[in-house]
Amino acid sequence: MAEEETELSEEQRKEIAKWFLLNAPAGEIQYVAKDLKSVLNDDDVYNEAVSEAFPVYNKSHMICLEMPGRFGDVLVTSYGELPSPYIEEYRCALDIEMSKYVGEAYPKGFCSVYCTNGKDVEGPGSDFELVVVISAARLSPQNFCNGSWRSIWNIEFKDDIQILELKGKLQVGAHYFEEGNVQLDARHECKDSTLFQSPDDSAVSIATIIRHHETEYLASLEASYLNLPDTTFKDLRRKLPVTRTLFPWHNTSQFSLTREISKELGIGK
Missing domain, CATH: 3.90.1150.210 (F-actin capping protein, beta subunit)
Known part of the structure; x- marks a missing residue:
């Protein structure tokens, strides 16, 4: 003789319903909820399961909601709680x-x-x-x-x-x-x-x-x-020689290194 089936408690039925809701494919939780309502045939259990599962589902899927007045969209996540x-x-x-x-x-x-x-x-x-x-x-x-x-x-x-x-x-x-x-x-x-x-x-x-x-x-x-002008930038500039004389960049020919070397080596004579 087969054993009589044990009837599930309201808590057990609620947890099973939540499992189905939380594992619904993306964008399909409302269809799963509709089927569960007819299967459970118990509004109290259904309402408890839905009220607990929907917030968790929405946050885990990070759904996007359009704000009234078209002020932009809002992501539903746990970070914004x-x-x-x-x-x-x-x-x-x-x-x-x-x-x-x-x-x-x-x-x-x-x-x-x-x-x-x-x-x-x-x-x-x-x-x-x-x-x-x-x-x-x-x-x-x-x-x-x-x-x-x-x-x-x-x-x-x-x-x-x-x-x-x-x-x-x-x-x-x-x-x-x-x-x-x-x-x-x-x-x-x-x-x-x-x-x-x-x-x-x-x-x-x-x-x-x-x-x-x-x-x-x-x-x-x-x-x-x-x-900066008196500290950092000043340190970046070329230092003056010991004589404190500026280098005559406008007349560098008088300091031609090539000419001086040529003179010393007797090149070009």
Whole structure:
């Protein structure tokens, strides 16, 4: 006598349904879902399976969505996920402060703030990390010059010691090509820290620190440019002889090495 078949639980049926959904070929998950709905004949199990599988499927396939108003397309990936509400408070507050700073400091600058570690932290008691990315460019090929500014700031929120640690990487590039070809590729790294405070207060402190370091670095670059004629470029020039007499390039015939050698060797006599 054949054993009676064991009926699957709702959880088991949901997991099986999810497996079929997650393994659907590209662009066909909606058709698989339609067939599963008729096979399951259970709206509760179906809705749970679909609500859990669709987000995972869309992110794994990195589907592209067209935004309303045709403002461009958006990729659906895990990298663009918003963190928990607790982390989002800090991320959003910092995004607002950094947008103010970049708008003032860079005429054509853009910035974004991402959560790179601790997205699932639901409240105080755990560490997390935010990253600020700043990019600005000034392109003027008609005037023979282009330039860009890029900076990345990693901010570690250390809950146990109530400290925020900042690590910045700054990079400046410039190219001048009018009657020549001069390029600049300057890089700088810096560190700083501040107290772990409320989202708004932390955002203000972080923005102030970033403003200070970037302004200071830009000032140091400008100072270096001003000193170039008297330092670096001067060292590249030909040194004067001990007599401190300039070489008469306009009348080099009087220093003809060939003539002097010929005279000494008696050639041409």
